[in-house]
Amino acid sequence: MRARRGPRRTPITPEGEQAKIEGRQTEQWVDEGSIRSEAEAATSRAASGARDHPAPEVDPEVFVEIHAAVDPRRAARLSERLASATAALDRERFDDARRMVAPLVRELPRVAAVHEVNGLASYRTGRWKQATESLELARQLRPDPSLLPVIADCYRALKRWKDVDTVWADIRKSSPPHDVMAEGRIVVAGSLADRGELKRAIELMSAAAKPPKRVRDHHLRQWYVLADLYDRAGDTVAASRWFREVAQRDPAFSDVRDRLRTLGR
Numbered sequence: 001m002r003a004r005r006g007p008r009r010t011p012i013t014p015e016g017e018q019a020k021i022e023g024r025q026t027e028q029w030v031d032e033g034s035i036r037s038e039a040e041a042a043t044s045r046a047a048s049g050a051r052d053h054p055a056p057e058v059d060p061e062v063f064v065e066i067h068a069a070v071d072p073r074r075a076a077r078l079s080e081r082l083a084s085a086t087a088a089l090d091r092e093r094f095d096d097a098r099r100m101v102a103p104l105v106r107e108l109p110r111v112a113a114v115h116e117v118n119g120l121a122s123y124r125t126g127r128w129k130q131a132t133e134s135l136e137l138a139r140q141l142r143p144d145p146s147l148l149p150v151i152a153d154c155y156r157a158l159k160r161w162k163d164v165d166t167v168w169a170d171i172r173k174s175s176p177p178h179d180v181m182a183e184g185r186i187v188v189a190g191s192l193a194d195r196g197e198l199k200r201a202i203e204l205m206s207a208a209a210k211p212p213k214r215v216r217d218h219h220l221r222q223w224y225v226l227a228d229l230y231d232r233a234g235d236t237v238a239a240s241r242w243f244r245e246v247a248q249r250d251p252a253f254s255d256v257r258d259r260l261r262t263l264g265r
Contacts, residue, residue, distance in 0.1 A: 112142035149183035182218035
């Protein structure tokens with residue numbers, strides 16, 4: 001595994017974000033049904049279980065930060081522990097990751113990578129408040145646009161709508177990669193839907209409706225969410241259209257075939 005500036009971030013997958021459009025309650029995962037409960041299981045990358053995974057290396061810059069904070073012998077041990085916590089996060093052992101990184105939070109409060117691992121592990125276990133606190137700390141120590149959609153999603157889970165909108169503004173200002181912008185748009189659309197503002201949610205997702213020259217995963221993700229929002233708004237024609245756009249390019253995407261069958265298309 002290549003060394004990185006920080007820990008390897010467990011990605012937000014299409015199905016994971018779709019599940020969270022409808023399925024959130026503060027400090028508890030609740031799927032209310034619109035996006036389908038099976039999507040939650042697809043949030044994670046496939047874990048291999050018994051297969052061995054090489055431990056990730058700690059990025060040299062992070063290693064230097066750790067050595068600047070503690071004596072060399074201790075720094076080596078803490079670096080190894082951070083690598084192990086990152087590996088646990090990648091293997092979807094989220095509680096183990098939280099347990100392993102907890103001492104590092106106390107000993108290395110100025111190392112962004114430590115707070116990132118803690119925040120992402122908390123996020124994946126539904127500890128929204130703790131995740132928000134840790135990821136905001138990571139963001140202050142080392143700005144990283146890729147964390148912004150996760151932070152916005154935590155605020156959404158806590159129903160802190162103004163904070164969701166503020167982070168969305170930060171995402172747009174940062175001119176992030178297209179996939180990060182897509183993640184942020186999906187989260188904010190979910191926030192608007194949570195507030196009962198389906199029309200605004202659809203308008204926001206419609207910004208991603210124009211087919212690009214090359215369709216990528218984040219385009220399918222946005223089209224799926226747009227279709228779901230139309231379905232919830234009662235516009236089954238538009239919903240079917242966008243579900244078909246997804247199905248034509250990836251018939252196995254989430255539960256898109258079931259959604260089309262439900263709509264009679």
